[in-house]
Amino acid sequence: MALVCSASAQARISGDQASPATAPAADLVHVRLDTEKGPILVALDRGRAPVTTANFLRYVDARRFDGIAFYRAMPADSGNGLIQAGITKDARLLYPPIAHEPPSATGLTHEPGSLMMANGGPGTARSDFFITVGAMPGFEDSFALFGRVVEGMDVVRAIFASPVDPQKGAGPMKGQMLEPTIKIRTARRVDRP
Numbered sequence: 662m663a664l665v666c667s668a669s670a671q672a673r674i675s676g677d678q679a680s681p682a683t684a685p686a687a688d689l690v691h692v693r694l695d696t697e698k699g700p701i702l703v704a705l706d707r708g709r710a711p712v713t714t715a716n717f718l719r720y721v722d723a724r725r726f727d728g729i730a731f732y733r734a735m736p737a738d739s740g741n742g743l744i745q746a747g748i749t750k751d752a753r754l755l756y757p758p759i760a761h762e763p764p765s766a767t768g769l770t771h772e773p774g775s776l777m778m779a780n781g782g783p784g785t786a787r788s789d790f791f792i793t794v795g796a797m798p799g800f801e802d803s804f805a806l807f808g809r810v811v812e813g814m815d816v817v818r819a820i821f822a823s824p825v826d827p828q829k830g831a832g833p834m835k836g837q838m839l840e841p842t843i844k845i846r847t848a849r850r851v852d853r854p
Contacts, residue, residue, distance in 0.1 A: 684708060691811070691853040692721055695846045696731065698820055701792070701813035702851070703776050709767040710807035713778055713786070716759045717807065720788055721848045725754045729788075730842035733834065734821045737797060744820045745779055746845060747789030755787045763802035771797055774810030774817065794821050811853075 688708030694701040707714040720726050725748060733745035748754050761783035764770065773796065779789035780803075792810060793800075794817060810817060820843050829838035 689853070690714065690718060691851050692718075692848060693851045694726075694813075694848050696816060696820070697844045697846070698823075699813060699816040701816050702811050702853075703792075703808050704811045704853070705776070705808035706767075706769060709769055710762050710805060712760050713762050713805040713807035716756065716778070716786070717790065718850070719756060720748075721850060724848075725788070726845055726848035728844065728846070730839075730844045731820050732839055732842045733830075733837050734823060734825055734839055735834070735837050737795070739795065741793070741795030741797060742821055743777075743791040743793045743797065744817060745789060745791050747779065748787075758785045758787055760784060761786065762805045762807070764806045765802050767806065769806040771800060771806060772809065774814055775806055776808035776810070777804040777806050780804060792817050794818060 684706050685708060688706055690705045690707055692703050692705060694703065705714040705717060729746055729748055731744050731746040732749060734742065735745070736742040759778075761780070771793065773793060775793045775797070777791045777793070777800070778786035779791055780786040786805060791804065820839075823839050823843060825836060826838050826840035827836045829840065830836060
């Protein structure tokens with residue numbers, strides 16, 4: 662898949678570190694996640710994170726995120742943490758892994774409502790993604806940041822506060838698995854001014 666480098670991506674290379682809120686409107690793609698707890702509207706920054714955004718949109722456009730679930734709520738310091746969703750039941754729906762776009766290269770910064778690709782190491786990200794509840798120190802370059810929540814942080818917090826099973830999950834994820842999971846009914850691109 663060929664990706665075109667936008668003006669804002671070129672500015673990033675020259676050192677411009679604009680925040681997601683000030684990204685040029687032409688570089689933002691909006692996606693609405695209709696969950697069982699309510700809608701979450703995210704803005705993806707294809708200008709500064711073109712590979713990661715294209716990957717996420719590939720799943721959205723193929724409707725492979727329809728029916729998946731938020732299945733994890735990971736707590737962190739000071740009430741912060743993240744929720745995680747992705748394709749967990751049918752590996753045939755997964756696309757190949759993508760190249761890693763660390764925030765040190767994209768210029769994007771971590772903040773509440775950040776959207777990041779989960780991975781098992783650089784170059785392994787596929788479908789799983791995180792939404793942060795608050796700032797997540799220590800995540801600086803481990804996960805590709807490619808967007809943020811623009812509406813629906815109340816829904817993110819409601820999912821984060823949902824019950825977990827203390828026995829489910831392996832290793833450091835034990836006790837972080839939502840029970841029940843929170844379904845994403847649909848994920849669709851939407852027009853946004």
